[in-house]
Amino acid sequence: MICTTNDLSEWKDFPKGLKVLLLDEDSNSAAELKSKLEAMDYIVYTFCNENEALSAVSSRPESFHVAIVEINTNKKNGSFKFLETAKNLPTILTSNIHCISTMMKCIALGAVEFLKKPLSEEKLRNIWQHVAFNSVGTDLSESVKPVKESLVSMLYLQLENGEPKNKDLDKTQDASVIHENDPEPSTGSDKYPAPSTPQLEQGGRLSADGDCQDQANCSIEKESSEQDGESKSVETTSDNTIAEVTIPVGQPLGPRDTMVTEEADLVDGTKGESTTYSQTENGVNSKNSQAVAEKPSTVSGIHSSCLNKANRKKSKVDWTPALHKKFVQAVDQLGIDQAIPSRILELMKVEGLTRHNVASHLQKYRMHRKHILPKEDNRRWPQRDQTQRSCYPHKPIIAFPPHYSNHDVPVGPLYPMWGAPSSIQMWGSQGYPLWQPTESWHWKPYPGAHADAWGCPVMPPPHGYSSAFTQVSSYQNASVFHCSGTMDNRSGMPQNSVEHQPAEEVIDKVVKEAISKPWLPLPLGLKPPSTDTVLADLSKQGISTFPPHINGPNSSCHGTT
């Protein structure tokens, strides 16, 4: 959608050189596809045998930029295996079968797209979008470099193309910009801290609007104003790469890959400089390339690969759900009382983030907690719906807790999902855990996982309980279908605040995990039962004594590490 047909036609020769691995057991189909792809200048490597394809991928991963795998009814597993094995290779699945669940599964397993056959030129033409142009730390990035560059120049060519006369204008402005902010040319990558990890974030889409001319004329003033000497933070930079720069970095931190991307800013201020922190769950490659340079227009990046630096002046931290999650986890871990900006910052380990950023976020976070939670509490307790929401279906675990009105502390988080009575619903039915709520952080990440981010359990117990959230998410990703069951409404069920309970297995697993690893934070949404509650519970079950270790996480874990 970002690219119009026109754009594409102008780029017609763009994908030239992009290497496509084609796996299709039907040689006819394969041949046909191959020729189509080749007609578009893709370089196609055909495989009719999955194992061969896989070995090719593993032996020379850099040889493929994207894979197109066809799956047929009888041998679905094959492609799943491919997906699972060739994780680093953006894989597009194609098939005659158009089964939503299969599609979902494929996506959940990491496929970047599912195309139904027949594959039209139109469909094929865009496959390059899935190439991880910015994927650093992968061989891929290297091999794709030429393509990337090609794309870049293509982009600018096109721009100039559209409006030759602007070129001058651009140049002029651009030049000034560069001079101002760019004391020293060349790649300044080393100067700035790189983000923390490699990820497979896909390159953003380049939107080249023919209209950019308009903006080309826009004024570019802000540039002059400041270049804070203490560049505040987020400066990532890698050398070339036009509009969007994604920096890889250090070591893989498992699920907490974090990356920072920097958008090129548009002089016109439309979407000024902005930095986006985002992370990907490691599980499936998430391909939410949100960071997209709106319009490369004015500040043509072409003249300035140095744009990076020019950019790095003032960037705005975008508290994406992922980033926020990290934040929350950090706060959790520290405990509400220990949660101070500097510590949180440390825990988050997000390159480029500053203490100020965190402080600011924390401020807001606290505010929300104070205002939102109390209300929720009052609203919720008086009702009798805890019963089924409870993790312990057999009985309401907690009697009505006294309403602690204010201190944001004591109030045990309510049950599974507090909060957002209705808002959560929306995503309760989603089927694509991969989707990322792009906007506000009212994001409700995943169904069943928890509710409002703010309302999260970052509570009193010094040892937060949220990290497991990640796990929950993963589980859910793994079982994309579980939610289907949510739909069927058991008649009698009062539509309690939260009906979309995750699949039981998921809950089980999480609970089990929580039980077996008491030292880990509880999953969001799970509330440690109070000691009293537990005792009462046990006694009702005829158990009057209990081993010491059973003591509630709640009351005892004050491990002030």
Added chain:
DNA sequence: CAGGAAATAT
């Protein structure tokens, strides 16, 4: 200098 709250800016 850091944390936190309030004022500003976008």
Added chain:
DNA sequence: GATATTTCCT
């Protein structure tokens, strides 16, 4: 109006 940044006070 919300959210992020900056400023100011402690």
